Amino acid sequence: MSQPLVIFDLDGTLLHTAPDLLDSLNHTISSMELAPVTFDDITYLVGSGARVMIDKALQLRNNPVSAEEFEALFALFLTHYSASMPGRSEPYPGVLDAMARLEDAGYALAVCTNKTEIMAHRLLELTGLMPRFKAVTGGDTFAVRKPDAGHIHGTIDMAGAHPSLAVMIGDSVNDVQAAANAGIPSIGIPFGYSDTAMENLGPDEIIGHYNELTPELVGRLLERV
Numbered sequence: 257m258s259q260p261l262v263i264f265d266l267d268g269t270l271l272h273t274a275p276d277l278l279d280s281l282n283h284t285i286s287s288m289e290l291a292p293v294t295f296d297d298i299t300y301l302v303g304s305g306a307r308v309m310i311d312k313a314l315q316l317r318n319n320p321v322s323a324e325e326f327e328a329l330f331a332l333f334l335t336h337y338s339a340s341m342p343g344r345s346e347p348y349p350g351v352l353d354a355m356a357r358l359e360d361a362g363y364a365l366a367v368c369t370n371k372t373e374i375m376a377h378r379l380l381e382l383t384g385l386m387p388r389f390k391a392v393t394g395g396d397t398f399a400v401r402k403p404d405a406g407h408i409h410g411t412i413d414m415a416g417a418h419p420s421l422a423v424m425i426g427d428s429v430n431d432v433q434a435a436a437n438a439g440i441p442s443i444g445i446p447f448g449y450s451d452t453a454m455e456n457l458g459p460d461e462i463i464g465h466y467n468e469l470t471p472e473l474v475g476r477l478l479e480r481v
């Protein structure tokens with residue numbers, strides 16, 4: 257029997273990355289002389305990967321660009337973001353203890369993020385967290401990404417786990433929806449980057465702090481499946 261698996265989203269769930277994402281995004285759009293976006297825009301901008309984030313920022317500033325210009329902006333973002341890592345990004349309060357509790361209880365851990373795979377790996381390497389995860393998949397690892405069930409199922413496969421013994425933890429509609437599409441339970445955290453209140457997204461559980469993320473809670477969710 258495979259190990260039960262707890263899958264974390266990355267931006268806004270495992271790590272508070274918004275200040276660094278914002279810096280790199282503003283560096284990127286300033287190349288087009290566009291006014292910076294603000295921290296309040298983050299809940300709208302983050303959650304579907306850097307391409308969507310840049311696209312939404314351009315829409316906010318009413319500044320459509322050609323496909324070629326867009327690729328140049330995306331490259332500029334990746335270069336700046338990669339060079340700035342780990343920047344000010346840090347784990348949310350209590351998440352490292354929660355990970356340790358789950359590991360001690362026999363759970364394996366994985367990350368399923370819409371960040372590009374190379375950025376997710378680099379950030380987790382630089383924060384020292386990479387060795388903790390059986391699999392880390394990004395928005396470009398497979399042909400599909402969250403909210404598509406295939407992203408979750410691909411992550412579970414890579415971790416050597418089984419969908420009947422996996423739980424997803426995330427901060428946005430993409431996470432809750434991907435879990436529902438994949439037929440696995442979800443835990444929503446309300447302190448990340450979502451422009452819809454977590455209780456309206458319908459996860460199986462909501463935790464207000466990582467001290468509520470216990471092996472007992474995950475075990476209960478898995479029994480319910």
Ligand SMILES: O=C(O)COP(=O)(O)O
Nearest residue numbers: 266267303304305369370
């Ligand atoms: O960076 C993003 O837009 C999405 O990242 P997440 O899936 O880890 O929340």
Ligand SMILES: [Mg+2]
Nearest residue numbers: 265267268427
């Ligand atoms: Mg997120």
